[in-house]
Amino acid sequence: MRFRSRYALLAAAALSVGCQTNTTTNVGPPPPAPQHLTYQLEQSGDPNSPAGILLSWDDVQDSSLAYYNVYSSASLSGSFGLRGVTTSNTFHDNGVPHLRYFVTAVDLNGLESVASNAVTVNEYLQIGAPSSLTGISLDSAIHLDWQDTPDLSRFKWYRVYSSDYNLAQNQCVNWALEGTTVSHEFLAAQLPNGVTRCFGVSAVDTLGYESLWTSPLWSDTPRPDARNVLVWGFGGTHNAQSGFRFWDDLNGNGYGDAGELGLVQDGSRSDIDFVIHVNASDSTLWIVPVYTGTSMQLYSASPIPDLTSIDLAPASGYSGDSLLARPGFGYVFEIVDGSLVHYGALRMTFVGRQYVIFDWSVQTDPGNPELAPPHGPTLTGKQVVSR
Numbered sequence: 001m002r003f004r005s006r007y008a009l010l011a012a013a014a015l016s017v018g019c020q021t022n023t024t025t026n027v028g029p030p031p032p033a034p035q036h037l038t039y040q041l042e043q044s045g046d047p048n049s050p051a052g053i054l055l056s057w058d059d060v061q062d063s064s065l066a067y068y069n070v071y072s073s074a075s076l077s078g079s080f081g082l083r084g085v086t087t088s089n090t091f092h093d094n095g096v097p098h099l100r101y102f103v104t105a106v107d108l109n110g111l112e113s114v115a116s117n118a119v120t121v122n123e124y125l126q127i128g129a130p131s132s133l134t135g136i137s138l139d140s141a142i143h144l145d146w147q148d149t150p151d152l153s154r155f156k157w158y159r160v161y162s163s164d165y166n167l168a169q170n171q172c173v174n175w176a177l178e179g180t181t182v183s184h185e186f187l188a189a190q191l192p193n194g195v196t197r198c199f200g201v202s203a204v205d206t207l208g209y210e211s212l213w214t215s216p217l218w219s220d221t222p223r224p225d226a227r228n229v230l231v232w233g234f235g236g237t238h239n240a241q242s243g244f245r246f247w248d249d250l251n252g253n254g255y256g257d258a259g260e261l262g263l264v265q266d267g268s269r270s271d272i273d274f275v276i277h278v279n280a281s282d283s284t285l286w287i288v289p290v291y292t293g294t295s296m297q298l299y300s301a302s303p304i305p306d307l308t309s310i311d312l313a314p315a316s317g318y319s320g321d322s323l324l325a326r327p328g329f330g331y332v333f334e335i336v337d338g339s340l341v342h343y344g345a346l347r348m349t350f351v352g353r354q355y356v357i358f359d360w361s362v363q364t365d366p367g368n369p370e371l372a373p374p375h376g377p378t379l380t381g382k383q384v385v386s387r
Helices: 002-026
Strands: 035-042 052-058 065-073 081-086 090-094 100-107 131-138 141-147 155-166 171-181 185-188 197-205 217-220 225-232 243-247 261-265 274-278 285-289 294-298 330-337 340-351 355-363 382-384
Touching: 035 100, 052 100, 065 090, 081 090, 131 197, 131 217, 141 197, 155 185, 171 185, 171 197, 185 197, 225 243, 225 261, 243 340, 243 355, 261 355, 285 294
Parallel strands: none
Antiparallel strands: 035 052, 052 090, 065 081, 065 100, 131 141, 141 185, 155 171, 155 197, 197 217, 217 382, 225 355, 243 261, 243 274, 274 285, 294 330, 330 340, 340 355
């Protein structure tokens, strides 16, 4: 009885060892290592603190593949630790990235490959910043332009940021991403007229490294405008369309709402900014200021190519005198209404014997002389030191 029991135990042990040997024999080599590990940084607006990193590598073609281990090290001398596990051939590490990463493949038997190539997040690879940011005031928009990054060989795109502007502190606050572009220009649209905004631009390279922002930053203020407005000469059959008012803030909210801007009105009203008057002796047309707070001056002694050639309203030199309407010439208006001062501009595109056609713009931000810049070195807006 004892013999039989001991024999049974030996047989069971032998069977057990045999099974283990067979299992070990069936386990193959570990999977091949992942190849071509690369990375892309995720921009945050602060080039020294990326929002994250996206690792990617060639998928291992092995039917026994189970998952990938991602290892990282926070320093060049530190040891690597397991950072995460994924079944995909990509891995997103949120937050400020570690300094070094590599990846291994693990099969269904738990065997792990050797390491992939390691990648190092090198802050010294940061791309050069764009420079000379400037802006052009438009109707509900700002056109931005800047000098390209000096590192165009590895350039990918630009990131354009915008913020509110604190006039009292001359500071830009509440920054947000406005958009991206591969060009050295950008149109920030759908902006409220009369509200100043700040802008900054950074460059991003093919690895996701973000440059410093343009310095200094730029602030600018959109303003309403319109093209090809016809106003008749007063004294004929169209007196009801012989006067013009840049802005009538009917609801007093300080914004240029629909129905308040560029109003062609009766030339006999006392609240219009100007009337087009017909000189009976020679049929010339004259711009005559009407409202007691409206004065004007000729912008230039020679014709200007476009309304956008009128950049900043002059600080002085305005008069209530009439001026001859001449095609191609620009005129600037100062409108004082109580304690508020606004500026307007127009450029005559056509002057006949009965009516004129002109383009106009007005700045709804009180005291702000920005109207529109020329296509040259003089620009609206201003540089801002702090963000």
